[in-house]
Amino acid sequence: MNLRGVHFSLRRWLSSSSSSKSSSVSWISPLQLSKFNAHKPDAPPETQTEARRKTKYISHDAAVNLIKRERDPQHALEIFNMVSDQKGFNHNNATYATILNKLAQSKKFKAIDAVLYQMKYDTCKFHEGIFLNLMRHFSKSSMHERVLEMFSAIQPIVREKPSLKAISTCLNLLIDSNQVGLAQQFLMHLKKSLNLKPNTCIVNILVKHHCKNGDLESAFEVVKEMKKSKLSYPNLITYSTLIDGLCESGRLTEAMDLFEEMISKDQILPDVLTYNILINGFCRGGKVDRARKILDFMKSQGCNPNVFNYSALMNGFCKEGRLEEAKELLDEMKRFGIKPDTVVYTTLINCYCRTGRVDEVLEVLKEMKENECKADTVTFNVILGGLCREGRTEDALKLLDKLPYEGIYLNKGSYRIVLNSLCQTGELNKGKELLRLMMGRGFVPHYATSNELLVRLCEAGMAGDATMALFGLVEMGFKPLPDSWALFVESICRERKLLPAFELLDELVNIEYN
DNA sequence: TTAGGGTTAG
DSSP: OOHHHHHHHHHHHHHHTTTTTGGGOOSSSTTTTSTTSSSOOOOOOHHHHHHHHHSOOOOHHHHHHHHHHOOSHHHHHHHHHHHTTSTTOOOOHHHHHHHHHHHHHTTOHHHHHHHHHHHHTOOSOOOTHHHHHHHHHHHHTTOHHHHHHHHHHHHHHHOSOOOHHHHHHHHHHHHHTTOHHHHHHHHHHIIIIIOOOOOHHHHHHHHHHHHHTTOHHHHHHHHHHHTTOSTTOOOHHHHHHHHHHHHHTTOHHHHHHHHHHHHHHHOOOOOHHHHHHHHHHHHHTTOHHHHHHHHHHHHHTTOOOOHHHHHHHHHHHHHTTOHHHHHHHHHHHHHTTOOOOHHHHHHHHHHHHHTTOGGGHHHHHHHHHHTTOOOOHHHHHHHHHHHHHTTOHHHHHHHHHHGGGGTOOOOHHHHHHHHHHHHHHTOHHHHHHHHHHHHHTTOOOOHHHHHHHHHHHHHTTOHHHHHHHHHHHHHTTOOOOHHHHHHHHHHHHHTTOHHHHHHHHHHHHHOOOO
16 A cells, blocks of 8 residues: 555545544543544534545554654544544554554653543453553653553553563663662562562562662572572573672672672573673773683683674773774774674774874774764764863864764763863853854753853953853853852943943842742 | 663763
């Protein structure tokens, strides 16, 4: 089926029947006019019914594609409602999943509730994947209680008990966002009402939780319990998590001991991830040469290093300023048939920048281009930092100016790196220029940086510039620190610019401090 | 996308 054509005809259909339906679909109750509603609005006039008959029937697959392709969530919802108006069409798991995902992506939570409400009364067979996806979205939006709510909705709507996968997903989302209280509540609920028999995966999440808090003793306590149960016996992930925890706490010797114990006592073989945890741990602990040996060891054991392993080790060399070895590592990985990615090149570029060789970065960028590896925001933030550290703020400003035209998205960090540097070196004219550039692009500096720039402008006797900057910043919601006001007013008076001083005082009166 | 891994700035 030609989707473009279908989309077009559907749009025409939508607009032709707008008087009856699509225009009255609202966000608050987006399904009020759906076929599940007892009172339908007046039937469309006959001519429109005729038009509908001529319109191509839209299948579930086509509806899914249409909803996916629609950018505007309101329109997506209209499509969802409209297709269900077709004779014999009932939404299925796929169309519900697609509309819910679309609404969740655009954070239309009320509309989500309305769709979920409709699902309760639909006889369609649903799968719990819909709810796992919603749980992830709610977690990302820091709506942690709603994560639990989605879990609880599984049984009534899917009409099956939540799987172990659902339980792990929910628990992991709560733990990863540090919702310990909710996680405990969740576990209690599982024990009571679902008679849960936890598997290794679920207990591993708890082990991770203790490791993250640096509470290794509790982590080991949990593992001791795991060993008593067949259902949750420790596996490679349990050990890797523990080894990572030990490395994070700087307990490298114990990490190695545990690694060996895993192999000899439990006959569990490490994989690339386990080795990477060790490589990283040793690099962080300043033992890069040991990390290098671990990489060689894994090779000798037939475990081929991947791009993660090389970039971790490369970062270790970079942090110690060992550029030559980092470069050799790049060659080695290429010989080994591993394609360096953006992270690897960025790590290497960082090494050039940190060793005061920012000029040579151009060569690396050229190589990246040749290998079709795109330098990203992080890459350029590293370069911006390198330029500033060498006092080449003019070059940094030029880069900031042109990158967006070359398809590189800058973030607030990009501007902050340069603006902070300009403030520190007292290059206030350039600071002023940068402020204009970034505000013109919709980026407001961090309030501390804004405050510092303003104060420095005043101290340098640039009261006029300070005032201009201040007005711009206040308009974007910036509130200077109370102490700074006195300085502005004093500075303006000193420079005999009284009119701006009065205007400033007006601003002061208008700003509310909480 | 069921549990464990790599880059910048702050």
